[in-house]
Amino acid sequence: MINFSFSCSTLFYNIMEQTPNISCEDDDFQLCPDLNCGDEDEETSQSSLATNIEKEFASLTIEEMESRLEVGKPIPDEIIAYGMYCLYGRAKGFSVRKDNVEWFKDGSGIKARDFVCSCEGNKDEKRSRLNIPAFLKPTKRCNCKAKIRVGRLKGQDWRVTSFRKEHNHDMYSPDLTYLLRSSRQLSSEMQQCLESMVKCKIPVRKAYDFLRIESQGRENVGCTQKDMYDAVSRAKKQSIIERSDADQLVEYFMNMTNKEPGFYWNAQRDEDKRLVNFFFRDYRCRIDYEYFGDVLSVDTTYRTNKYNMICCPFVGINHHWQTVMFGCAFMSNEKESSFEWLFTTFLESMGGKQPETIFTDQCRAMMNAIDTVFPESHHRLCHWHINQNTSNHFGSLKGDEMVDDYNIEDKDWFTNMYNLRHRWATAFSCHRFSAGLNATSRSKGTNAALKNEFGGSTSSLYECVLSFDELLESWRNDEKIKDNYSHHYWLPVGLNPYLKQHDLLSNFAITEQVEVFGTSLVLYTMNSRMGRSRSITVQFDSQTSTVACSCHKYETCGILCSHAIKVLERVNIDYIPEIYIKKRWTKSVAKRICDGRGASCSGTSGAFPVVFVPEMVRKVYGLAGRAKFHNETRSILAESLESVESKLNDWFENFNLNVPLVGNDGNIPQTNETGKGENVPQTNEVVLLDPHPIRTRGYTDVHIRHWDAKGRKSKGRGQRLSKF
Template sequence: MEEGKIDLNEMKDNTDHVDQDPSPSTVEEVKLPEVGMIFSSEEEVRTFYNSYATNVGFGISKLGGRNGDDGKQKYFSIGCAKNRKKVSQAKNVLHPRPSSKTNCKAKINVAVRNDGNFVITSVYIEHNHILSPGKSRHFRCNKVLNSATKRKLELNDQAGITLSKSFHSCVVEAGGYENLSFDERNCRNYISEARRLRLEEGDAEALSTYFCRMQSRNPNFFYVVDLDGESRIKNIFWADARCRAAYDYFCDVVTFDTTYLTNSYDMPFAPFVGVNHHGQSILLGCGLISSEDSATFTWLFNSWLTCMHGSAPKAIIMDQCHAMAIAIEKIFPNSHHRLCLWHIMKKLSAKLGGHVHYKMIKKQLKTIVYNSLTVDECDENWLKMIEEFKLENNDWLKSLYKERNRWIPVYVKDHFWVGMSTTQRSESMNAFFDDYVHSKTSLKQFVEQYDSALKKNIENEKKLDFVSFNSIMPVILGHPIERQFQNAYTNNIFKLFQDEIRGLMFCDASLLREEGTTLIFEVVENMLGQNGQPGREVSFRAYDQSVDENEGY
């Protein structure tokens, strides 16, 4: 036998870590990875190591790497897919979930040389689990759909042939399941994706006609289409001239939500929604996307940012979506990022409903979230709740506490949110489109109805403009500052200001002391309880640094 190769029959006899029933097709000589082996690309390294792993009987995955100061990759590791420690994802310890992780250390480390070649610098062969060459085809890294199979599946799907029959024909053609590099689930996922990307007759033409018509009306209409490898529509983004102009004025806070499915392809409608000078939801651009992964969100956010001349929103509100968060951190790194409070709180029953003290936990958690006046008070009461109800091992609460600076009101109150704490603006915009589209709406119908829906929204804004032009909200106190805002604000926004004026009736301010040019006040607020009954009194410290040393106060 050549040096550097291993016979699987011999390996089967000499180790306890190999399954005793390997497939006959895998009994062959296998080239072992060795220090000093040189490859021309990362793909070549992966192909070699995967071939070795397949014959030995384990799956592989990339474990990590490191880039140099120039941003280029310097080294990386590829190892056993059972690397890393087992972490239970189960919410109920009585119903644990299976885990494939055993903290296996088998891997190869690869360095990238200055000449661009890849060299193996270290090798770890030993595994801490049973190996099975006969089961190698079931590992995720070995499940691949080639282009010929994809085309065959699509043609059969268009011809009305069921997926199960298409897959069975692949099995027969290959001579058995063991000769396939994919399974029925891979085929089903691919067809599901292909159906979303496949347009009906007239859809592509309708999109092209609509976009060309809008650009001919106004050259500031912006659109971009993302195509897949076979030149099919994958994602779409567009914004008319009015959306782009409105963003110049109302770019403070944007909400983003993708829970609204608008057409028969299950392509989520992804609107960017802001708030105008009437407190009304306005559209600032929208997209139709084929999937909800970080790559798609990155494409969409980058398209929107390009449309808005590189001006990112000051703040953005979104649902608790990991893929979306990754894209936001990448495209909007300087924007304040807030999670939708409503979406989090509505999960209480699903996440904690099985606890024997659920009602008490729910009451305390709501008090902590909605009534905490300082960060220290919030943290102290949260930790007390965790200790009292022995919730230290609750993964959901752990994740919420870790991200508390993104959703608990007392943590985010120092930033401007236009009075919003949820993505309800996006959802109200979705409800607005309900009059025009539904789950069976084709892409062609959608772009036609979208324009009608947008025109109605613009008409509603014009009506509110007229109301503020033709009428005026009376003042409450007649104070000069109230009259100043009466002239500056629209009626709807002035109503919000007057709500703050009314709140002053429940506050009593007294001067504590003067420190240089700063006045320090104590403000005592009488917070109302249920049904307007007197509640607790809360004290604040207020600082006024507007005092002129020469004029006094």
């Protein structure tokens, strides 16, 4: 169980992990250093020693603590001395900070160290008179002389050399000691919990409220809400200082390449070795493209990072009519050469398979690149993007007024749209498969999902890639839910899909039947029973049992239309022929994950180290919830955990665990297929700098009024009233 309540052992363990050179002169909260640094065996032994001392020291009264800190008393080392003095300060009601440190002349180590009350010293009056803002703040320093000094001779043990326990100020009351700076620490468990919450887009305020409720009070959390804000802020700044955005990105791609079979990535850099474009996809995207890659939608209208790079997702439609991802790219510009590189890279990563239909926006550079890289594909323009652009060009104009009064036929945009009618008009694409997609809601939904998942204009590329993976996992989980539902639920016999389609035919009736002389073809004409003038013609071949309808639903959607089923019923065929059942729409497509790799991508064959931790946390948390109501059960659980902790400490002391036995995924790392960038060599040492922040196409500092700004202005707002 993750214990979020304050305990002396938690405080002591965090103190043990601090380095002796960390300055604590100020009153700001200091986050503990990285728990993974240093020698693991040494950390384990120090932790075990600190725990044993804590169990003995924390149970003492204030008088007994003072007797243990008297002059001449032995101390294991100066770090443990600081921890003991902090525990003493919390019990008595004052905060502790580190002060002077004295080193051996040969520099071999620390000779002596002072730990003082936080009220020690006086405010610098000289600087205060200079009106320096930092020295004009209220202070609590009142020249308190309480302190402890520990020291040693060379080659000898640490001892208390000075201890003054008199204070010249009031002590904190017991209900306020949780506010003491030396008592506020973020435990390693709390850091991991906070990190997970931040990754899930949970505000720090909500995370603190959760910890407050779990620990049953603010005084038991171990830190304040501001401490958590500072910890998150420092972690982000430290990440930026230690590694650049591009370095983190390359390291992530390298780790994924070694961990996941078939992970693909490729990148471009300019002459200054700055990142320009990059593309990535996992192996599941490759499998999905094999089954659903007949229709591809590419959207380049969303920018959501601090470099203002274009987010370019490659999406399609799966067997549940849900959005499925084939990969993602980030681009610095919208040049034709960049699109050619991107589409060539995508085609290479997918084994050269070209889609039947591609939906994009109205970017001329992208159109030219598609004609070059995808000559066999039918390029269509997304209706959603056309609708977005139409409002900007049409404004409030409509009907004949647009043509007659404003001579609209001479406008370039409308002329260009007419010349491109074969790319967006449905009448020109009725013989091309598009899975029934006009991209009206698909692009809009993808943009909305990316906007909700990404952090906005301040997000780094590395954060965007991690957020993209979270979005991908969410979409795939939705597909699992649909697969489970379709495999375990079905319609009653009287309402099977064939009969359900048959019930929808009540609006049409066969009015004419014509046999083509000398052939096996029969033409059926259907008219609407609703009084509409529309008529449908269905051609049936009795020799091959094939049908062809003038509505072209099967050609565009891959699903046999109700008109064709009506004809099949007329000729006493009570089943849908196999040739009209596309595999991409069947339930068997759900097995593609196992077929692609021999094992499920979502499942695991063993207990991975990453999975082990949350499983154990849930188990211990459940036991603690059951045992908390009785003293006897609480004692049983506490003694059992102490026994387990002791056994683990003994095991860690006898074995060296610096080298992991398995990788992060529980398997031995192996080589996999990876994309070879033409400019970025995918080696262990890749020199890649952060991209330049760029402006969007058409960006201007001048405010451009909306065409309907006058009509959109709210009535009554900003109007001056007459004084009468």
